[in-house]
Amino acid sequence: MPVRIVPKNYRNLTGLVLNTRTQSMTAFESSLERDFLLLLDFDLEVEFYEEQPVTITYQDDRGRRRTYTPDVFVRYRMDPLKAKPTSPLLCEVKYRDDLRQYWTMYRPKFRAAGRYARQRGWRFRLVTERDVRTPYLENVKFLRSYRTMPLNEPHRTRLLAALSVLGEAHPTSLLNAISQDRRQQAQILPTLWQLLATRQIGTDLNQPLTMQCRIWLKESS
Structure with a gap:
């Protein structure tokens, strides 16, 4: 169970996001932390994540007992x-200007977290907006809701069959290969986004997702 209870906060954004690994809500205390959680939830390599699950005890330079709770495991x-x-x-999620301003205060905490992680075969990592605020994040925000929508199997079958013939395409050319009817294309398009969200169709998610981006059939499909 997480250590943290998120307090009311009128300076930073606080709230909850769905954790699909545990089918529960995960708390965040900033928009940057929220966005990092969205990335974790979308990452197929992530088996489990949890907000602030441990509190680390350490001694400061004066020998006083201190505690520190990293943001995410x-x-x-x-x-x-x-x-x-x-x-x-x-992981500790912080804005770069916050790290610069309060580095002297944070450094002993991060050293303690690094020792704690190494003792358990883990790693400690600082995550900043440079790691999170990328075109990949914008794609994740767009695609995430499509993962859980009801699957239209006929549309899925037509999309995968057409892309198998084309080998490589972009959304516009794939839809044109299936139908010239714009209304029908609009009906099929959400299933295309769903197949991208569930990685049945591949694309470079580090580039902006558009109707002209390169897409291909994943081998597992």
């Missing part, structure tokens, strides 16, 4: 193709 799925499994992560 992440555990990854075992990949048989990797020679070495990805180590679990303890």
